Amino acid sequence: MNRKEELAKRIIVALDVGSREEALLLIGQLEDVEIFKMGIRLFTAEGPALLNEIKTSRKKVFLDLKLHDIPNTVAGAVKVAVRYGVHMLTLHSSGGREMMERAADAAKEEAEKEGTEKPLLLAVTVLTSLKSEQLHEIGMTADPARQVIKLAKLAREAGADGLVCSPQEIEIVKQEIGKDFLVVSPGIRPSWAAAQDQKRIMTPSLAFQKGADYLVIGRPIIEAASPQKAFLRIVEESKCP
Ligand code: C5P
Numbered sequence: 136m137n138r139k140e141e142l143a144k145r146i147i148v149a150l151d152v153g154s155r156e157e158a159l160l161l162i163g164q165l166e167d168v169e170i171f172k173m174g175i176r177l178f179t180a181e182g183p184a185l186l187n188e189i190k191t192s193r194k195k196v197f198l199d200l201k202l203h204d205i206p207n208t209v210a211g212a213v214k215v216a217v218r219y220g221v222h223m224l225t226l227h228s229s230g231g232r233e234m235m236e237r238a239a240d241a242a243k244e245e246a247e248k249e250g251t252e253k254p255l256l257l258a259v260t261v262l263t264s265l266k267s268e269q270l271h272e273i274g275m276t277a278d279p280a281r282q283v284i285k286l287a288k289l290a291r292e293a294g295a296d297g298l299v300c301s302p303q304e305i306e307i308v309k310q311e312i313g314k315d316f317l318v319v320s321p322g323i324r325p326s327w328a329a330a331q332d333q334k335r336i337m338t339p340s341l342a343f344q345k346g347a348d349y350l351v352i353g354r355p356i357i358e359a360a361s362p363q364k365a366f367l368r369i370v371e372e373s374k375c376p
Pocket of ligand 1 (some may be wrong): 149151174184201261263264298299300301304322323333351352353355
């Protein structure tokens with residue numbers, strides 16, 4: 136695999152669409168993409184049946200349901216996700232230590248039982264759509280970067296494999312939590328794309344240079360006239376140290 140191919144595998148495309156047809160159309164168009172993210176909108180519309188279809192098309196699924204509930208309920212959901220062969224999944228670190236520990240144990244046990252790969256558990260810290268003022272409104276008075284570090288430490292201790300964070304926090308997370316703790320960054324915008332509702336954005340190239348393991352990109356690719364061309368342009372423009 137050459138450098139560009141390797142980089143292409145680290146760009147996750149967010150299937151932020153509302154139906155199976157739209158999702159499968161995008162998957163068909165984006166032949167070089169390895170991992171597709173299914174979030175709450177598509178999951179609510181099409182559920183596990185589509186998960187199975189994506190799997191049979193030999194693509195990997197990042198199930199971004201941002202689980203946040205009592206430990207027993209989250210552990211139960213994680214077990215089901217393992218049975219669907221999900222490659223990555225998210226849970227809110229603000230759900231607390233016990234919730235994350237139970238999720239990590241459930242992922243390991245169920246994968247062993249099924250003889251499959253354990254999914255990567257990614258903790259969500261602070262949504263990239265929230266600015267300081269908005270965080271204040273919900274009672275989060277700490278600086279967003281400090282809050283991310285606090286939650287990332289907790290997630291690592293509780294057994295998560297990595298976290299989802301804004302590109303602004305990639306460097307500090309790698310420094311303070313460890314290089315082997317995976318960093319997945321949304322809030323990515325090529326210079327030619329509109330920011331939309333994302334507040335703390337960065338270009339793909341810079342995010343890779345800062346140490347992101349994976350980037351999550353939605354609208355700049357899926358709303359482009361040609362998603363495949365937009366994806367290839369992003370790969371072409373990306374540099375990695
Ligand atoms: O279209 P866009 O590139 O902004 O999509 C970003 C994707 O990443 C969306 O699916 C969004 O739900 C997700 N995400 C995010 N911020 C987080 C976690 C996930 O934008 N902190």
